[in-house]
Amino acid sequence: xxxxxxxxxxxxxxxxxxxxxxxxxxxxxxxxxxxxxxxxxxxxxxxxxxxxxxxxxxxxxxxxxxxxxxxxxxxxxxxxxxxxxxxxxxxxxxxxxxxxxxxxxxxxxxxxxxxxxxxxxxxxxxxxxxxxxxxxxxxxxxxxxxxxxxxxxxxxxxx
Amino acid sequence: xxxxxxxxxxxxxxxxxxxxxxxxxxxxxxxxxxxxxxxxxxxxxxxxxxxxxxxxxxxxxxxxxxxxxxxxxxxxxxxxxxxxxxxxxxxxxxxxxxxxxxxxxxxxxxxxxxxxxxxxxxxxxxxxxxxxxxxxxxxxxxxxxxxxxxxxxxxxxxxxxxxxxxxxxxxxxxxxxxxxxxxxxxxxxxxxxxxxxxxxxxxxxxxxxxxxxxxxxxxxxxxxxxxxxxxxxxxxxxxxxxxxxxxxxxxxxxxxxxxxxxxxxxxxxxxxxxxxxxxxxxxxxxxxxxxxxxxxxxxxxxxxxxxxxxxxxxxxxxxxxxxxxxxxxxxxxxxxxxxxxxxxxxxxxxxxxxxxxxxxxxxxxxxxxxxxxxxxxxxxxxxxxxxxxxxxxxxxxxxxxxxxxxxxxxxxxxxxxxxxxxxxxxxxxx
Amino acid sequence: xxxxxxxxxxxxxxxxxxxxxxxxxxxxxxxxxxxxxxxxxxxxxxxxxxxxxxxxxxxxxxxxxxxxxxxxxxxxxxxxxxxxxxxxxxxxxxxxxxxxxxxxxxxxxxxxxxxxxxxxxxxxxxxxxxxxxxxxxxxxxxxxxxxxxxxxxxxxxxxxxxxxxxxxxxxxxxxxxxxxxxxxxxxxxxxxxxxxxxxxxxxxxxxxxxxxxxxxxxxxxxxxxxxxxxxxxxxxxxxxxxxxxxxxxxxxxxxxxxxxxxxxxxxxxxxxxxxxxxx
Numbered sequence: 001x002x003x004x005x006x007x008x009x010x011x012x013x014x015x016x017x018x019x020x021x022x023x024x025x026x027x028x029x030x031x032x033x034x035x036x037x038x039x040x041x042x043x044x045x046x047x048x049x050x051x052x053x054x055x056x057x058x059x060x061x062x063x064x065x066x067x068x069x070x071x072x073x074x075x076x077x078x079x080x081x082x083x084x085x086x087x088x089x090x091x092x093x094x095x096x097x098x099x100x101x102x103x104x105x106x107x108x109x110x111x112x113x114x115x116x117x118x119x120x121x122x123x124x125x126x127x128x129x130x131x132x133x134x135x136x137x138x139x140x141x142x143x144x145x146x147x148x149x150x151x152x153x154x155x156x157x158x159x
Numbered sequence: 160x161x162x163x164x165x166x167x168x169x170x171x172x173x174x175x176x177x178x179x180x181x182x183x184x185x186x187x188x189x190x191x192x193x194x195x196x197x198x199x200x201x202x203x204x205x206x207x208x209x210x211x212x213x214x215x216x217x218x219x220x221x222x223x224x225x226x227x228x229x230x231x232x233x234x235x236x237x238x239x240x241x242x243x244x245x246x247x248x249x250x251x252x253x254x255x256x257x258x259x260x261x262x263x264x265x266x267x268x269x270x271x272x273x274x275x276x277x278x279x280x281x282x283x284x285x286x287x288x289x290x291x292x293x294x295x296x297x298x299x300x301x302x303x304x305x306x307x308x309x310x311x312x313x314x315x316x317x318x319x320x321x322x323x324x325x326x327x328x329x330x331x332x333x334x335x336x337x338x339x340x341x342x343x344x345x346x347x348x349x350x351x352x353x354x355x356x357x358x359x360x361x362x363x364x365x366x367x368x369x370x371x372x373x374x375x376x377x378x379x380x381x382x383x384x385x386x387x388x389x390x391x392x393x394x395x396x397x398x399x400x401x402x403x404x405x406x407x408x409x410x411x412x413x414x415x416x417x418x419x420x421x422x423x424x425x426x427x428x429x430x431x432x433x434x435x436x437x438x439x440x441x442x443x444x445x446x447x448x449x450x451x452x453x454x455x456x457x458x459x460x461x462x463x464x465x466x467x468x469x470x471x472x473x474x475x476x477x478x479x480x481x482x483x484x485x486x487x488x489x490x491x492x493x494x495x496x497x498x499x500x501x502x503x504x505x506x507x508x509x510x511x512x513x514x515x516x517x518x519x520x521x522x523x524x525x526x527x528x529x530x531x532x533x534x535x536x537x538x539x540x541x542x543x544x545x546x547x548x549x550x551x552x553x554x555x556x557x558x559x560x561x562x563x564x565x566x567x568x569x570x571x572x573x574x575x576x577x578x579x580x581x582x583x584x585x586x587x588x589x
Numbered sequence: 590x591x592x593x594x595x596x597x598x599x600x601x602x603x604x605x606x607x608x609x610x611x612x613x614x615x616x617x618x619x620x621x622x623x624x625x626x627x628x629x630x631x632x633x634x635x636x637x638x639x640x641x642x643x644x645x646x647x648x649x650x651x652x653x654x655x656x657x658x659x660x661x662x663x664x665x666x667x668x669x670x671x672x673x674x675x676x677x678x679x680x681x682x683x684x685x686x687x688x689x690x691x692x693x694x695x696x697x698x699x700x701x702x703x704x705x706x707x708x709x710x711x712x713x714x715x716x717x718x719x720x721x722x723x724x725x726x727x728x729x730x731x732x733x734x735x736x737x738x739x740x741x742x743x744x745x746x747x748x749x750x751x752x753x754x755x756x757x758x759x760x761x762x763x764x765x766x767x768x769x770x771x772x773x774x775x776x777x778x779x780x781x782x783x784x785x786x787x788x789x790x791x792x793x794x795x796x797x798x799x800x801x802x803x804x805x806x807x808x809x810x811x812x813x814x815x816x817x818x819x820x821x822x823x824x825x826x827x828x829x830x831x832x833x834x835x836x837x838x839x840x841x842x843x844x845x846x847x848x849x850x851x852x853x854x855x856x857x858x859x860x861x862x863x864x865x866x867x868x
Binding site: 106142 | 336360362381383402403404406420451464466470494495508510515535537556582
């Protein structure tokens with residue numbers, strides 16, 4: 001019974017995430033990420049200059065993934081394209097931190113996190129970003145963003 | 160008539176008749192095909208001691224040890240009719256009435272030099288014989304070790320298996336996302352000692368085969384890197400510094416090599432580091448994830464997790480030939496393999512109906528048995544006597560350590576600590 | 590014979606003329622005939638013994654004959670003489686023939702008598718023999734009958750005995766079956782009690798088997814336990830011994846009849862062959 005409920009809630013979560021990704025009213029869902037994005041954008045703006053403030057504030061820097069997947073979702077791709085443009089314009093070292101949710105074994109999740117981080121890196125490189133500026137680190141399940149939501153942990157953070 | 164000779168003939172005749180008759184009477188054989196495996200009932204009388212109160216309660220330590228093994232149940236002290244300290248004080252019938260099968264007595268004395276001497280005796284209540292009498296000596300700081308020694312002797316005498324009560328464990332304790340500790344404690348969780356404090360994650364601790372060092376992954380450099388640390392001195396050494404993954408260190412059975420995971424060549428692959436020459440040899444060549452290596456008993460092969468088949472499964476590679484074969488076929492997720500000390504069982508993390516459990520696969524038959532009932536189980540580590548295994552799980556949202564016997568008959572949780580406890584590694588015999 | 594001739598000679602002396610000559614010749618012819626007749630009679634001793642009587646009888650007849658010839662005329666009529674001679678011859682011959690016939694008859698009679706007697710004797714002998722034989726046969730028959738009777742009796746006894754034995758055997762079998770059935774229920778109880786007390790050590794593995802030999806007394810108490818076949822694992826063997834010792838006493842055996850107890854339960858073998866081990 002527990003597993004059925006789990007599957008249902010997971011299914012629901014996935015559907016909701018898809019909706020969140022697809023719909024234009026995504027602001028509420030990504031509120032948490034926005035705050036972190038704002039924080040990171042503050043840092044980056046300090047480096048690149050105040051002219052970037054407006055565009056930076058809107059960019060996502062956390063990208064989520066489906067369970068056991070390292071495929072970029074469309075919204076991630078959109079955000080990353082923007083990032084790529086920025087990075088090409090003003091190159092800086094970027095740290096891509098890959099994570100996994102806590103299900104499964106730790107070292108395997110390290111590899112999963114790395115796969116996700118590399119997916120983001122590969123995309124940026126395809127967009128023309130210099131790969132030597134991109135560093136990928138995996139934290140596996142060692143740095144959980146949430147103790148209750150699995151999907152919040154399946155992420156890559158762009159720093 | 161020669162009387163003694165006559166008696167001798169009589170005796171012979173009787174013997175012949177007896178043997179004949181017993182031959183003639185066919186003996187009935189009753190077959191016993193099952194048991195109930197109730198724990199062996201043992202009475203541990205309070206250990207005798209006439210000095211000042213000791214910092215440790217030795218008979219309680221022995222009691223906890225034996226009970227935790229799942230093989231024993233102890234008679235409560237309040238039920239005991241007497242507290243014998245030596246053989247002369249033992250009335251077997253009293254103990255038999257309590258339902259006790261064995262009786263353990265001990266008496267502690269202190270030499271003028273300050274050394275403590277614990278003399279203990281074990282009695283078989285049903286057969287009414289003394290099984291052993293031994294003595295163990297130690298200093299005040301070693302009282303717990305003396306008690307564990309008694310537990311080991313009692314356990315081995317009765318079960319035939321070497322006790323693992325004097326072994327240790329290493330584990331990671333996480334207090335927050337910024338506070339991590341590598342800890343070492345007794346197998347019962349007592350006397351925890353900090354091996355490493357860090358703001359950054361610590362992962363995958365592994366005991367060296369001689370029990371003198373621990374290898375682990377630390378993020379202290381900003382990236383995961385493999386370190387080894389000598390327990391006695393605390394001296395540390397960084398072994399890897401590659402980009403990408405540096406993980407899952409595993410000591411070879413002879414302690415001369417270490418298998419590990421590096422993704423420096425594009426994707427996670429398994430390498431072997433020769434600790435003397437510091438040379439790396441690549442073991443796997445596959446675009447899939449290959450990780451979590453562990454050595455076979457003879458040191459000639461490595462078992463590991465790979466998703467080259469689409470989902471994580473367990474494989475084995477022979478180092479000399481490079482020949483790789485898949486070991487697990489049941490379930491869609493099998494990872495983190497560990498072989499039992501006798502090589503007959505493969506313990507792993509196994510997903511069943513979406514839930515992660517610890518399971519054991521019989522290496523001969525391939526049959527998988529799920530051992531745990533808890534959820535989000537991971538990091539199984541087997542005791543050096545193969546009787547128990549410890550693993551990490553969650554209990555009420557908190558990371559704790561659980562233990563289960565290899566036949567899943569015994570289960571218990573270790574007392575939880577302040578932080579989230581994870582990744583136990585059971586020491587070898589010292 | 591000598592006496593026969595002697596009277597002849599005296600007659601020849603006393604006769605005169607033809608009368609004496611005829612007498613002599615007749616006598617001589619008679620003698621001759623007798624000799625001839627007697628000569629052919631080479632008879633068995635018995636007959637020769639009998640002969641003298643006939644001879645005496647003849648002599649007696651002859652004497653009157655000899656006295657018969659009356660004195661005749663001296664006229665010599667040759668033809669008459671011849672005729673008379675012929676008559677006399679004929680008469681003589683007839684007499685001879687008669688004599689012979691008589692002799693023969695007597696002989697025949699004698700022979701007959703002998704034969705008859707012989708036959709009689711034989712018959713008697715035969716009869717006696719037959720009787721003896723009969724008696725013997727009867728005795729044999731009686732004996733045989735007796736033997737048969739005895740045999741029949743023996744057979745009957747044997748049959749009865751066999752029947753009784755078969756009956757006893759069947760009874761014993763039935764009893765054994767009942768005993769076995771009784772024992773069976775107790776066996777189940779004993780096994781259950783031991784199983785309830787058997788804790789296998791952690792080193793126990795599938796395939797381990799050990800055998801114990803135990804001795805019980807009618808109260809059900811175990812008075813002796815010994816390992817007769819080890820499993821190779823000391824802890825496993827000990828766990829089996831402990832299981833029996835923990836059970837200690839099989840109270841149920843108190844109700845067992847003495848014969849069933851002695852047959853099945855005084856000395857028992859326990860084979861510990863676990864089928865429920867996980868490892």
